[in-house]
Amino acid sequence: MTEKPGITPWEVSNELKETDYDRIANEFGAKLIDGQMISRIKKIAGEVHPFLTHRIFFSHRDLDIALDSYEKGNKFYLYTGRGPSGEMHLGHLLPFVFTKWLQDRFDVDLIVQITDDEKYLFRDVNERDLEKYTKQNILDILSVGFRPEKTHVLVDTHHSGLLYNQAIKVSKHITASSVKAVFGFSDSDNIGKYFFTSMQSVPAFIMSVLKGRNVRCMIPYAIDQDPHFKLSRDVLPKLGYYKPSSIISKFIPSLKGGGKMSSSDRTTGIYLDDDPKTVRRKLMKYAFSGGRDTAEEQRKYGANPDIDFAFNVYRMLEPDIGKTSRVYEDYRSGKMLSGEMKGLAADMINEFLARIQSQREIVEKDYDSYMFDPSKLQ
């Protein structure tokens, strides 16, 4: 029996510490994004995003190669995705904010893969719910503001013809041993699960297939997806395509603390349709705090902002790094109380959600035009 790996897309430890991430990235063979890399991105992008500064996206594979190539005039395309198993909350959506930034700054195409087949195979869900969440999640994702003409949504069961024909090519190079080792499967897992990673590989080279020339792909993803793309990186060169580059994030902390927000309990996350009052109430009531038990202690000893949900979300949404530093300092020193920190975060979140909610109405009208359509690619 193989030992189960610590992080797979379907089994995630809820108690990852900051230091664990560097260790895991290292074990996975990914590189850390260092100051030099951040400077390089800043030079090309014209600015740097808080997700990089704060090391939310902290690791990468061959990002340097993608940037080398980009600087020579060869654009990569972005590929990211979502398994539509339930409603999206803030933690699910925030990584897409960074992806949008990448799309805007690098002026590139984006494929968003919705793995409804995966959710069907790995979870106890019915088809009707899957369809509902698929549509809902796509609208939520698009509401982040991706560019309509450069954004292509691939839904596995809608685009299964296109995907399966390429997926079998990937699958021919992956043994049952590999998926057992990488995902921790056993003989009692179903054969759809065994095959699935092949479907998730396809968007990493589909542009090359359709354009008839090799195009680089860059994949922003959370670290639990790394096993998939490690396999993709092994297989794609065998099919004549580039290894995809990647930019890898930590988990977005959940409202109640811990590694990954759950979508089964509505009090563990801030939902995208929560109104401002609900957001404020959830933060006040449930948000995991790095502050002290009493205002007096807080004034005296200060908080630990690093583990504080409100601060963590605040820093992701605040583009002004100087401002974030001041908040960090005030909170850490005890000048700012937990309630104030939560209030600040609530304002930030509510402003963000208001944008999402108004944008959602616009993208809903154009929903179909975002669907991946090979005939529309140049």
Add this chain to the structure above:
Amino acid sequence: MTEKPGITPWEVSNELKETDYDRIANEFGAKLIDGQMISRIKKIAGEVHPFLTHRIFFSHRDLDIALDSYEKGNKFYLYTGRGPSGEMHLGHLLPFVFTKWLQDRFDVDLIVQITDDEKYLFRDVNERDLEKYTKQNILDILSVGFRPEKTHVLVDTHHSGLLYNQAIKVSKHITASSVKAVFGFSDSDNIGKYFFTSMQSVPAFIMSVLKGRNVRCMIPYAIDQDPHFKLSRDVLPKLGYYKPSSIISKFIPSLKGGGKMSSSDRTTGIYLDDDPKTVRRKLMKYAFSGGRDTAEEQRKYGANPDIDFAFNVYRMLEPDIGKTSRVYEDYRSGKMLSGEMKGLAADMINEFLARIQSQREIVEKDYDSYMFDPSKLQ
């Protein structure tokens, strides 16, 4: 380690004796087609086909249930298939002759699945050859004379959208253990192979999906395909569909004797484009004979027609059972020599091939109209 099963779709013993078939059918849990069943088919069909009389199609699963239902006015549909790994020879085509007879006599729809994905996953073939053989094989199969309006060709990579979305439902109910046990896979086999049986299951219930009501399916196949459909029969009821019925054949003997004709060596089979001279020459030169070494011995001791290639093919193509019995007796008794038997078979085969070759030109013009099209089903 699980012990490898004796017959799987990809590993076939070449030395099966007549008695082995009954044993294998029994081990697989299939029933033998007895005289009573043949009478029943004759009653409904109005005649009986030599493939039944001579026990080429010798076994079944739930054929009685399909006939019960048919007699109450509920038609089944037929489903059969072919993996397009090379040119088709006579041995490949003959089972389709029986399927055509079933289609005509029962007046039913037929799905022909071309599993090009399977051949890609299991063999070392390139895409161009696969495409070539796919088209060629389809034309060969259609040349048997299937009814255009009731015949639907499903090509896995052309219809992959339709198939994959249903295949994942099947795959959710099949574990890696099962496919290891049934097909003899190991951990070093690729994950495409693991998944593939799900794709082969789909045509057994796709009519029910598309028509929105349960329709029975009857599958004529050679016994090496039984592991696939045994799994289908386990899974389909879990998805709310009928278990498929089946009618199971032995292997068509190869020119040189043995269980299954190979498509890699052109001298092991009679090809569909062989001209009459070539057919005669191949029979005379290569055909495995049940006759004696010399004419003198043959006159004295007689032949063993049961293992004789020429006789075996002759009896499949000769509709008149009485005639076949006389030939059998003459050959067995020594009244007829090997050369005469081969000459008789050559005439029969050449007549059959002439029909196929002329029919092929007609179906080639209507090729597209045979393709499976959900919108055309009533």
